[in-house]
Amino acid sequence: MPELPEVETVRRGLQPVMEGARFVRVEQRRPDLRFPFPQNFNKRLEGQTVEGLGRRAKYLLADLSSGEVLLMHLGMSGSFRVLHGSDERGPGKFHHARGKLSAHDHVVFHLSNGAIVTFNDPRRFGFMKLVRREELNQHPMMAALGPEPLGNAFDGAMLAQACAGKKTSLKAALSDQKVVAGLGNIYVCEALHRAHLSPKRIASTIATRTGKPLARADALADAIKAVLNDAIRAGGSSLRDHRRTDGELGDFQHNFRVYDRAGTKCVTPKCNGTIRRIVQGTRSTFFCPVCQK
DNA sequence: CCGCGGGCCTGAGAGC
DNA sequence: TGCTCTCAGGCCCGCG
Secondary structure, three states: OOOHHHHHHHHHHHHHHHOOOEEEEEEEOOOEOOOEOOOOHHHHHOOOEEEEEEEEOOEEEEEEOOOEEEEEEOOOOOEEEEEOHHHHOOOOOOOOHHHOOOOOEEEEEEEOOOOEEEEEOOOOOOEEEEEEHHHHHHOHHHHOOOOOOOOOOOOHHHHHHHHOOOOOEHHHHHHOOOOOOOOOHHHHHHHHHHOOOOOOOEHHHHOOOOOOOOHHHHHHHHHHHHHHHHHHHOOOOOOOOOOOOOOOOOOHHHHOOOOOOOOOEOOOOOOOOEOEEEEEOOEEEEEOOOOOO
């Protein structure tokens, strides 16, 4: 599922139930997801209080009273659901109505406030790790990440810097978490369309020495922020399996301008183009060949 | 160092 | 109905 807006939507759903709550019991229902679970995973969580729930790129970070950080990634198909005690009895719209767990509910958090949080991940590309808080920034998965696109410091100059010398396509560059952290296939396509930049353009060329310096990089940075903020406001995008933690669908898929819209008219004002699908490095790219240059 | 392709998994949907 | 094939929102790793 999840790119930055979906992960942020999940974080906002989990934060009110997890922050300040203690893990009373943790069910780990299989030995591994993408990676094996940490040694003594449930015992290291049980008794700990969640002091804060943050996000970095597509990672959720739960700060624990033990001094460890629970690092969680949703992979392609991971989702969290919050179930309150009262939901277990009555009929519900969730697959765990009446307390029933589905085959892909791999982790269950029982919290001191009575809430139950489940992690479901059919494809198991997600994972959970425990890292000492003081070592978090040096952890390979964190250290390699590029700038946070919704951070205050992110702008065209920073983006141009990250793309400097990159001979690969803009599509590949923006998909690279070292260049900018948190975008995936959908939001890369959407941001490039909003910035009127071709996914095939050589990445380093967003910084130009002629004309207005950084005009393209500025437009792209602004487009990235705009599409991410719009998507977060809509509760993320629900394609096949993304849901919010309350089971409701996100809405942003109705606002896609190019993603999965091959053959439709370009929505850019005064553009007569038709959205095309191409394949870049085994992944689908959607763009308008007329207004994206 | 960089860029590309393969692999990890399951499920949904299309086509026969 | 049921089989087979393709494709999917992410990321790591090994190759050239």
